[in-house]
Amino acid sequence: MALDLKLHLQQRPELLLSPQLRLALKLLQFNRLELEQYLREELERNPVLEVENEHPDLSLEELYAETGPAGVEGSWEDLFEEEFSPYPTHSFEEAEPVSWEARLHKEEDLYGHLLWQVSLAAFSEAERRVAEYIIQNINERGYLTLSPSEIARDLGVSLSLVEGVRERIKYFDPVGVASLEVRECLLAQLSYLGIDSGLVVEIVRDHLADIPRGPEFLARKLKTSPQEINQALEIIRGLEPFPGRAYSSGGVTLYLEPDVIFFYQEGRWRVRLYDEGMPRLRISARYRKLLADPTVPRKAKVFLRERLRSAEWLIRSLDHREKTLLKVAEALAELQKDFLEKGPAYLRPLNLREVAERVGVHESTVSRVTHHKYAETPHGLFELKFFFPSGLRREGGEAVSSEAVKRYLQELIASEDPKRPYSDQDLARMLSEQYRVKIARRTVAKYRDLLGIPPARQRRKT
DSSP: OOOOOOOOOOOOOOOOOOHHHHHHHHHHHOOHHHHHHHHHHHHHHOTTEEETTSSTTOOHHHHTSTTSSTTOOSOHHHHHHHHHOSSOOOOOOOOOOOOHHHHOOOOOOHHHHHHHHHHHSOOOHHHHHHHHHHHHTBOTTSBBSSOHHHHHHHHTOOHHHHHHHHHHHTTSSSTTTTBSSHHHHHHHHHHHTTOOSSHHHHHHHHOGGGGGGOHHHHHHHHTSOHHHHHHHHHHHHTSOSOTTGGGHHHHOOOOOOOSEEEEEETTEEEEEEOOTTOOOEEEOHHHHHHHHOTTSOHHHHHHHHHHHHHHHHHHHHHHHHHHHHHHHHHHHHHHTHHHHHHOGGGOOOOOHHHHHHHHTSOHHHHHHHHTTOEEEETTEEEEGGGGSOOEEEBTTSOEEEHHHHHHHHHHHHHTSBTTBOOOHHHHHHHHHHHHOBOOOHHHHHHHHHHTTOOOHHHHOOO
């Protein structure tokens, strides 16, 4: 059989990811802290990039001072020979041995730390019992999850006794623990610092929700100068809104910062990106001049062109990330308006497709944008995925979110008789009767476990 070679042209669709698209997708997945770290690493790697308003007045002559580009030791030849060398450089200095055992240390958790302080405080027997009960009901952020009246009812003591003990615990370490909300926590920290009056206290006490609107807005509202507002805000930024954070996860500090902030302005909910501390990048004009300078070696220009192209891709990808994140967050603000105004019980069921269609992107893009990113809302800090709860149906066909059902469960359990707590079957029946939510007993048990609420036999108090 004769064999022959033939050429065929065939068209077929194929997805090819360009370097620019790969970079854009990579940046979309970063949360704020990851992005900030990545950008600072890029600033070190790419000399063409610089932070806005950094070294604005350097002349071209200053760039050639001594031996080459500003801040680089050695000659142009040394710099680019090292940059393009196919051989890696190694350091043969013997590293000092590290004793990892000496660095291992089990940190005390928040509850142990607070109970230790209770043991040292001059509490009466009744006060100590109240203090231990309060500490048992403090969450990882350091906030009290029960109201003082609920604690008084559970323990059969007076409300004034509970409030007196809680007031003392608030000034334990960390200061602000056992507060009921952020405002109370920050005011306790200010009081601890000896700040009991003045502009800082007024902002925290009466205008905490207005801080995201900016210093100018606060200055007009409080009839003072933006400079004084900025000084007050500097003090507030030094406070800790989550006093238990340093003791979370077995002593590992969790640093969570919002990527977006939801705030109410001019009759509607708005969104802004939280970019405090984020380096704003631009391409350095001095390196553009170097490309046009005939005295710069050809190898240096090849290097600079490649770095310039990389910098342009990064800045465009950053712009794309910001616009996409903002559009998705604005869609969430509109779709979950009831949650922003009334709280988690009013979170509506939502899926990725609904947001993707509204924004005009693919569902996978919405998934990337919401991955491990956080939003500051009037009700606390939430991961963006929190805004996409699964849905259940009320009797009559109306949809209700799983988060709302969890909130209903918390309300029912909080109102139960501690001596005769509700079983999961009782809770399922009451959800149907009081909230018109048809739900199976095993689903109640699942939600109860997710909320960290023990079963009825463990909640029973004799």
